[in-house]
Amino acid sequence: MxxxxxxxxxxxxxxxxxxxxxxxxxxxxxxxxxxxxxxxxxxxxxxxxxxxxxxxxxxxxxxxxxxxxxxxxxxxxxxxxxxxxxxxxxxxxxxxxxxxxxxxxxxxxxxxxxxxxPGCQRQFARRMVDRAADAGLVLEMGFETEWVVTRGPEAGGRPDGPADADDALDHPCAGPAYGMTRVVELSDYLRDVAEALALQDIDVLQLHPEYAPGQFEVSTASADPLRAADELVLVRETVRAVSLRHGLRASFAPSVVAGQVGNGCHLHLSLHRGERSLHRAQDAEWGLDPDAVRFLGGVLEAMPALLAVGCPSPASYLRLGPSVWAGAYQCWGVENREAALRLVTGAPGDPDGGHAEIKPFDAAANPYLAVGAVIAAGLHGLSTGAALPPPVTGDPGVLGVRERARRGIVRLPSSLTESTDRLAESAVLREAMGEVLYGAVIAVRRAEAAHFADSEPEEIAAATRWRY
The missing domain is CATH 3.10.20.70 (Glutamine synthetase, N-terminal domain)
Known part of the structure; x- marks a missing residue:
């Protein structure tokens, strides 16, 4: 505009x-x-x-x-x-x-x-969408939003209690992961979340309990990348508002309690040329059109640098560990939830089915930066003819070091300092963002890393819990 x-x-x-x-x-x-x-x-x-x-x-x-x-x-x-x-x-x-x-x-x-x-992140996302269109690509994106609810202070909760205690946060329900118990105990709350989103024309695909105590997830329908980023902002603030009206407090922080499963914000994307899905190529391996292979190859290649965009907090790396379905290794797999890049094949016969999911990203990420950076990395892969290595099956975290090395499976950065170093080396993302935006992102990441350099995990989780 x-x-x-x-x-x-x-x-x-x-x-x-x-x-x-x-x-x-x-x-x-x-x-x-x-x-x-x-x-x-x-x-x-x-x-x-x-x-x-x-x-x-x-x-x-x-x-x-x-x-x-x-x-x-x-x-x-x-x-x-x-x-x-x-x-x-x-x-x-x-x-x-x-x-x-x-x-x-x-x-x-x-x-x-x-x-x-030049530092406007929303306009950066729009420029990358336009670049994709110039390359003949139409992208759709969607997010999974995870959050943890606790009882607010006015309800007698202890939202700022010690993060290293199992009962540090006063959760409104203690039901099993993905359990119907949570839906029953918070049915009024979840109904109001669903209703508020519907009234705001947010197309909800799923709304359900997640793994960690008091954790829920909402998945929204795919849209053009700029709209998807807008909707993610709106979804978060709507959940926050509904939570407050129910005497609850919502945290979207990557690590709400150190040592527990954190909140992800997985990014889903699909590629099209006109009306044709590039995830439904007949007779192609994995169903991927060669251009989809190149695009996703570029995303996978850039994943260490992309972490500084999609996992931008020191708390992000408390969540991003092996064997917790966070995508801690630079690999991809078909329906493999441990891979950083998951290929979702979709139902057979569904011409619009099939897409890819970026697992490591979390809700501390600026969604406009996230969608723009992913598109930039994918377009670079498209232009350079990037390839995808063989897909990984199973959990790479349980493989020995030598076996991972033999297969070329590399651990993604395990700290914000490391991922920021990789971003600082990325000529692709630097050119895409431009000097002003790129420099500001690097400066903020360096400052965040320095601030928490001597902090214990519990201190990091407590300090960031209510910032997101």
Whole structure:
């Protein structure tokens, strides 16, 4: 969306009038920073049209905020100088079902002269979608969102208790993993989550209990990558709002309790040329069209660097271990949930079935950075003719070191410092992001790693638990 075109004034006035008729009095305008935190400026509904025409001011320093609100600096960003304008995307304005009187819209960021801000993550994602289109590819993406709910302080819960105790968090139910017990005990809560998402036109595929205590997951239908990233932001904040209305508190942190299974945010993607799925090539091995092989080969090749985008917190590496279905090894497999890249074959005969899943990513990731970086890596693989090695079956974590070496199975980075080093070496992602955005991401990752360098796992989990 171009900033403030005159013809949008009328559309914004009509949207504001519709919102006012629905008793919406304020609109949250959100962007997601490089630490993965959703930040906001809010405007009264009556000010929507001026916001669309002239934008809403904010400082560019937010691009170098860390998750604990400390401020670092890059070569291009940092300090008190400068200003940007936030322009809401009118097409994405959504009335918030769990926050009466409120609406939401994502923003694109520009400078005061109307030039796109080179650090805008949402515009980075859009540029990568456009690059894919120029290569004749249409991508669809979708996310699985995992979270843990606890009783809030007002309900007598202990959300900030010691993270190393088994009962540190007061969960509203103690049912088995994936157990119907959790659905029964929290049926009103889950119904309200489903209803709120439906009212906001979020197409939910599944909503169910997960593995860890108090953990749930919602999977949403695939969409174009930019919309998928928008919807992920909206899903998280909707779950958070519904949780609060039920006296609960939701954490999307990668590691809620150190030593327990953490929250992932798996990214699913499918590739098409026009209406033709590249996951349904007749007589092709694994059903993959050669272009799909090259694209996914590029993603797998870039996975160590992509971890600094999709696993951006020191807490991410408390979750990213072997043999917990997090995808700790740089390998791929057909329906293998231990592989970093899982090929989902889909039902036979389904012409739209089949896609790939990136397992390591978690909810600390900025979704716009995630989808943009994955597309950039895949397009590089497409242009260079990347290949996929033989698929891995079973759990690579139980293989001996020599056997993994023989098969070429490499452990992915096990710390934020290591993955950031790999990102710093990636000419592909540097070119795709541009110097300003790339430099800010590196600076934030270095600052996060340094801040927690001497922290124990329990301290890291406790410090990040309620930041996401």
């Amino acid at each position: 171009e900033p403030g075109p005159a013809q949008q004034w009328g559309d914004a006035r009509r949207t504001a009038a519709r919102l006012d008729a629905e008793h919406v009095r304020a609109i949250a305008l959100t962007w997601v920073d490089n630490a993965g935190i959703a930040r906001t400026k809010t405007v009264p509904t009556a000010r929507l049209a001026p916001a669309v025409q002239r934008g809403v001011g904010m400082s560019p320093v937010f691009d170098v905020f860390t998750s604990d609100d400390a401020i670092t600096a890059s070569a291009h960003l940092g300090g008190p100088d400068g200003d940007l304008r936030l322009f809401p995307d009118l097409e994405r304005v959504t009335v918030l079902a769990a926050q009466p009187g409120w609406a939401w819209a994502p923003v694109d960021r520009y400078d005061q002269l109307g030039t796109p801000h």
